[in-house]
Amino acid sequence: MPKRTDPGRRPTLADVAARAGVSAMTVSRVLAGNYPVAPPTRSKVLRAMRDLDYVVNAHARALAGAATRTVAVVLDDPTGPFFAFIARGVEQQAASEGRLCLLCTTHGDPEREAAVVELLREQRAEAVILVGGAQDTATYTERMTGFARALDRSGSRLVLCGRPSPGPGVPATVVEYDNEGGAYAMTSYLLANGHRTIAYVGREPGLSTTDERVAGFRRAHADHGAPLDESLIRPGAFSRGGGRVATEALWAERADVTAVFAATDMIAAGALQALRGRGVRVPEDVSVVGFDDIPLASDLTPALTTVHVPHEQLGREAVRLSLHRGPDLDDRVMLGTHIVVRDSAAPRRP
Numbered sequence: 001m002p003k004r005t006d007p008g009r010r011p012t013l014a015d016v017a018a019r020a021g022v023s024a025m026t027v028s029r030v031l032a033g034n035y036p037v038a039p040p041t042r043s044k045v046l047r048a049m050r051d052l053d054y055v056v057n058a059h060a061r062a063l064a065g066a067a068t069r070t071v072a073v074v075l076d077d078p079t080g081p082f083f084a085f086i087a088r089g090v091e092q093q094a095a096s097e098g099r100l101c102l103l104c105t106t107h108g109d110p111e112r113e114a115a116v117v118e119l120l121r122e123q124r125a126e127a128v129i130l131v132g133g134a135q136d137t138a139t140y141t142e143r144m145t146g147f148a149r150a151l152d153r154s155g156s157r158l159v160l161c162g163r164p165s166p167g168p169g170v171p172a173t174v175v176e177y178d179n180e181g182g183a184y185a186m187t188s189y190l191l192a193n194g195h196r197t198i199a200y201v202g203r204e205p206g207l208s209t210t211d212e213r214v215a216g217f218r219r220a221h222a223d224h225g226a227p228l229d230e231s232l233i234r235p236g237a238f239s240r241g242g243g244r245v246a247t248e249a250l251w252a253e254r255a256d257v258t259a260v261f262a263a264t265d266m267i268a269a270g271a272l273q274a275l276r277g278r279g280v281r282v283p284e285d286v287s288v289v290g291f292d293d294i295p296l297a298s299d300l301t302p303a304l305t306t307v308h309v310p311h312e313q314l315g316r317e318a319v320r321l322s323l324h325r326g327p328d329l330d331d332r333v334m335l336g337t338h339i340v341v342r343d344s345a346a347p348r349r350p
Helices: 013-020 024-032 039-052 058-063 081-096 110-122 138-153 179-192 208-223 240-253 265-277 311-323
Strands: 070-075 100-105 127-131 157-161 172-177 198-203 233-235 259-262 287-292 305-308 332-335 338-340
Touching (some): 013 039, 070 081, 070 110, 070 311, 081 100, 081 311, 100 110, 110 138, 127 138, 157 311, 172 311, 179 208, 179 338, 198 240, 233 240, 240 259, 265 287, 311 332
Parallel strands (some): 070 100, 070 127, 127 157, 157 172, 172 332, 198 233, 259 287, 287 305
Antiparallel strands (some): 305 338
16 A cells, blocks of 8 residues: 655645555546546545545646535625525535535625626636525626626536526526515415505615515505505615614604514514504504514514515525536526414404
């Protein structure tokens, strides 16, 4: 058996080949994973790598045209529960696929997003997963199309998770969840419980996430024959503070509202705080519901009725679809949402 390399010298691919008793080409094929190698031979190579503590030179692999067995998740804010749980799903699936998961943040800066995508393309990440809503405009479509084609040329894949599709013919994978259907179901639930003056709090016009939720809110009113007061669709930041401020402004104008549909659970938490400060009881006086079903929802007082989003499943599907593409597999998947009924909503009192 070949001896270990000299202490202090970094083992080379040739050292691995000598220890495993195979050619350097065979070791390269095992590392690249793009050529069939007999299982016993693969095991010998992997054992030799462990014995020698051989570390793959990622830069050399990139120059050779081999993928680096990494997937990257790119998001605005890693501290937000919505983003964090999708990222956890990405990491779990990446680990099960034998890939390293990279986390990159953009802080909502389009220029930083472009720079991150270009860096990941140069590093030959197998998948680049962009998470979160976006302004669905011609500029967005052009940017995503450019990202998708650049990544595709380098053997990588763009995955849009919870983002609008850039359209047909673009080499990208889209993993969505049913925003409009979830909002429709929740609004129908409130209408079925007798509520007719329902405020929607937390709209950001042009953002795909809220546009879809508002569309479901409107459609439910129309299908139930309930009049919709457009002035009750209120803007607000996607935060607890944003929900508190928006709800206080709403109550200063419209104390006749019997239900508040918050665009997110964090907005709902702020709405509960504002109502409690005014001595308004939930759900006895006013019902409050949310969207996302983050862990906070069940910890609020009262526990929040909300729309469940399968965050971790979104992350897992993003990785699975990007790594296992084929002519018979869909490049676009829509995951379902559903209502979780807790204590913050009740039938409207006469």
